[in-house]
Amino acid sequence: MRSPASGLQTASDPRPAVYLDHAATSWPKPSQVVDAVSRSLTELGGNPGRGAYAMALAASRAIFDARRSLAGLLGVPDSCDLLFQPSCTYACNLMLKGSLRPGDRVVVGSMEHNAVARPLARLAEAGVEVVVVQADPAGLVDPGDVEREVRAAPTKAVICQHASNLTGTIQPLGDLADIAHEYGSLLLVDGAQGAGHLDVDLAALGADAYATSGHKGLLGPQGIGLLYVASGLDLEEQAEGGTGAGASETLTMPTERPDRYEAGTLNTPGIIGLGAAAQLLAAEGGAFRRMEAELVRRLHEGLLEIDGFRVLGPPPGAPRVPVVSAVHDTVDADRIAFELDRRYDIAVRGGLHCAPWAHETVGTLECGAVRFGVGWGVTVEHVETALAAIAEIVT
Ligand SMILES: Cc1ncc(COP(=O)(O)O)c(C=O)c1O
Numbered sequence: 059m060r061s062p063a064s065g066l067q068t069a070s071d072p073r074p075a076v077y078l079d080h081a082a083t084s085w086p087k088p089s090q091v092v093d094a095v096s097r098s099l100t101e102l103g104g105n106p107g108r109g110a111y112a113m114a115l116a117a118s119r120a121i122f123d124a125r126r127s128l129a130g131l132l133g134v135p136d137s138c139d140l141l142f143q144p145s146c147t148y149a150c151n152l153m154l155k156g157s158l159r160p161g162d163r164v165v166v167g168s169m170e171h172n173a174v175a176r177p178l179a180r181l182a183e184a185g186v187e188v189v190v191v192q193a194d195p196a197g198l199v200d201p202g203d204v205e206r207e208v209r210a211a212p213t214k215a216v217i218c219q220h221a222s223n224l225t226g227t228i229q230p231l232g233d234l235a236d237i238a239h240e241y242g243s244l245l246l247v248d249g250a251q252g253a254g255h256l257d258v259d260l261a262a263l264g265a266d267a268y269a270t271s272g273h274k275g276l277l278g279p280q281g282i283g284l285l286y287v288a289s290g291l292d293l294e295e296q297a298e299g300g301t302g303a304g305a306s307e308t309l310t311m312p313t314e315r316p317d318r319y320e321a322g323t324l325n326t327p328g329i330i331g332l333g334a335a336a337q338l339l340a341a342e343g344g345a346f347r348r349m350e351a352e353l354v355r356r357l358h359e360g361l362l363e364i365d366g367f368r369v370l371g372p373p374p375g376a377p378r379v380p381v382v383s384a385v386h387d388t389v390d391a392d393r394i395a396f397e398l399d400r401r402y403d404i405a406v407r408g409g410l411h412c413a414p415w416a417h418e419t420v421g422t423l424e425c426g427a428v429r430f431g432v433g434w435g436v437t438v439e440h441v442e443t444a445l446a447a448i449a450e451i452v453t
Contacts, residue, residue, distance in 0.1 A: 107302020124333025
């Protein structure tokens, strides 16, 4: 694993000495990803699916290979069911707007990010009934509460994140899939904080759709996301335009996957970089996750050793994705994030993390929290440096 750049921040080099904002986006990217993006830009510059000359065909081939690598990593039997989207946000929009109609009813957990909450708010205006199930103070959605709501009235979909970007809580998706399917509902998942950090086997999980980011735990570049759509789910496409396959003379989109959902030129560098990341994670994901668990353990324990901190989410030692957020009795979360940056060159994120529902659920909507996200390239020394700096800031 590579370490982030060290040394003091300068005007010309904005890289922090310690980067603990992996829940927002992973950085630095593994060298394999950087090399793959560079190769895509220098050697594979043709437009995939839009030409029969060698460089366009090579770009198509590289995208095909990347899709296959990602499908292998995420347990998707047919790689055509894995769609490239610009981000997890776009993938969530397609998943929700492509499957829900006015008059439908959905049951959703209260820890969702705005990537789900905002499309649902728009759908509610259009006549979708949105029932929110309150998670517990650690951010966990109780399957019993979901079942009670799903049993109460015909429900088109149960919607839940894989893991929280605020508390790191891992949601009981297996149980939710069983409940949803028992009552004839879909299970739609926002996996932005799950893929890469957790073993994801989508065929076994039973989700009908699973959206995720490419640039977080999956270690790919920004500007690329994924949507898995189970073969039985007929989503309505949300964009029309040119596609790599299908007859150009018709004014309707091709019906086959993935082309139906991938209008316009694809983000070839992003996809190829993400494909390289998938290969790396397939080979080294186990060691990566063990390292993350160790870093989380130390971070959690270290924060609790500093007077005045309350750590959100599961108790120490309980499973969580590598996100640890905390609130201090007297020092504001934004102040801590600001001081870490300015005085110590340490990057973390304060505030509401685009997740007001989640903050409301755990009681931090008014004050926000300071969030530490660990991942690829973070070392125990980085965590110790951050803990020492935090202790100085709050005392
Ligand atoms: C839980 C969750 N869902 C969705 C998103 C949106 O991801 P993207 O930035 O790739 O659109 C995020 C990003 O922070 C997230 O944490």
